[in-house]
Amino acid sequence: MTPTQLRTVVGPWHALEADIAPLRHAVFVAEQGISAHLVCDAADLTAVHAVTYKAQGQAVASGRLLVEAPGVGRIGRMATAQAERGKGLGRQVLHALLDAARERHDHEVMLHAQSSAVGxxxxxxxxxxxxAFMEAGIAHQEMMLALS
Ligand SMILES: CC(C)(COP(=O)(O)OP(=O)(O)OC[C@H]1O[C@@H](n2cnc3c(N)ncnc32)[C@H](O)[C@@H]1OP(=O)(O)O)[C@@H](O)C(=O)NCCC(=O)NCCS
Known part of the structure; x- marks a missing residue:
């Protein structure tokens, strides 16, 4: 896939839920065994979401940006469809969320990374x-990035 075959959309939950929820379910519930009730929550209603679509319109990667504290964003629910990993889609979503954090003048973003995703x-x-600590039965690591 070339970048021109991909489209990343940033928007609110009500506009993107129908694309994000099945992707999260496939990655976090079906693949990782996380309880379905933990996968979507009330924080989604106020989060900024990013979704990357293939040319055919299939949602293949997503993530969200919350407000952790004044000036501090919190990224979460990062997921790329299993068959599409290693193609730069997760990075594309992450960069869209970092851009959104910069636009609202966050000076830092933080997240709780699954240990397997720290790299x-x-x-x-x-x-x-x-x-490191346990969350939803999975080892996690808090990580942060100062925004310029
Ligand atoms: C973590 C995840 C979102 C990464 O998405 P992805 O689309 O495969 O990532 P990308 O292809 O954009 O990778 C960007 C770079 O990070 C590297 N990378 C990707 N996943 C990695 C991992 N788990 N560990 C180390 N490096 C990784 C890639 O090799 C690539 O490096 P490069 O620039 O040198 O080529 C994806 O593996 C995923 O959905 N995992 C399951 C759910 C999960 O664990 N979510 C994170 C919760 S914190």
């Missing part, structure tokens, strides 16, 4: 903060 965030300049 993905390190590639974009995030650093680990504090010890």
């Amino acid at each position: 993905f965030y390190l590639k974009d300049g995030f650093t680990a903060r504090g010890p």
Whole structure:
């Protein structure tokens, strides 16, 4: 896939839920065994969401940006369809969310990374903060990125 065959949309939950919810279900519930009730929550209603679509309109990657504290964004629910990983789609979503955080003048973004995904965030300049911990039965690491 070339970047021209991909389209990333940033918007609110009511506009994107129908595309994001099945993707999250496939990745977090069917693949990772996380309880379905944890996958979508009330925070989605106020979050900024990013979704990357293939040319045919299939949603293949998504993530969300919340307000953690004044000036601090929180990225979460990052998911790329299993068959589409390693093609730069997760990075495209992450960059769209970082752009959204910069546009609202956040000075920092943080996230709770699954341990297996720490390397993905390190590639974009995030650093680990504090010890690893368990969340939804999966080992996590808090990470942060200062925004310029
Ligand atoms: C983590 C995830 C979102 C990454 O999405 P992706 O579309 O495969 O990532 P990209 O292809 O954009 O990868 C960007 C770079 O990060 C690297 N990378 C991707 N996943 C990685 C991982 N788990 N560990 C280390 N590096 C990783 C890629 O190799 C690529 O490096 P490059 O620029 O040198 O080529 C995806 O693997 C996923 O959905 N995993 C299951 C759900 C999950 O764990 N979500 C994260 C919760 S915190």
